Amino acid sequence: MELYVNGSKLDVELENEKTIGDVLKSFETECQKTNATTVNIAVDGCNVPPEDFEKVSAQPLKDDTKIELGVISQAAIEASFEQEKIFCRKLSGELKELSLKFQSGNDKEANIMIASLADLIDNICHTASLSALFPEKFGNLKIDNKSFSEFFSEFSQIFKDFEQAISSGDTVLMGDLAEYEISPRLEQLADSLEE
Secondary structure (H helix, E strand, C coil): CEEEECCEEECCCCCCCCEHHHHHHHHHHHHHHCCEEEEEEEECCEECCHHHHHHHHCCECCCCCEEEEEEEEHHHHHHHHHHHHHHHHHHHHHHCCHHHHHHCCCHHHHHHHHHHHHHHHHHHHHHHHHHCCCHHHHCCCCECCECHHHHHHHHHHHHHHHHHHHHHCCHHHHHHHHHHHHHHHHHHHHHHHHC
């Protein structure tokens, strides 16, 4: 049997494991000791969706069985949130200058800011969804006294307005939304990640 975790092959000794499920259970027990958890499983090159987990777990181990696991740790999520907090603060300051960038003909720089904002929000949402795997650590995370989903539900309406302003080329509205709506919310986000 071969076991890969996050793309790296592990040197493992089988003890009493007879099925794929035995290996997965042993591995998950070890993960819990280090505040980590499995987020995806592939056996012999095929991803195992949740609905097939029981069936695949019952399969016997063979010499050529290859198990690949994607694992995330609480520490990795904390590190991601830390990086995102720093970037929130940086981008919050930059977005206050978006109007000025457009007015002074620096459209390329302005567009880079907008792309950075989209990437940041995508990353934060991804990290937040993974953080739900560790409710004891991240379960009480609030942004301006709102849950992540409530905060981003309100934020998404501003993004829709922002997208419409981009589509119509309304640089004045883009600048106003960036400075007065998006920038303060990035600061709120950074403050909550600080805690």
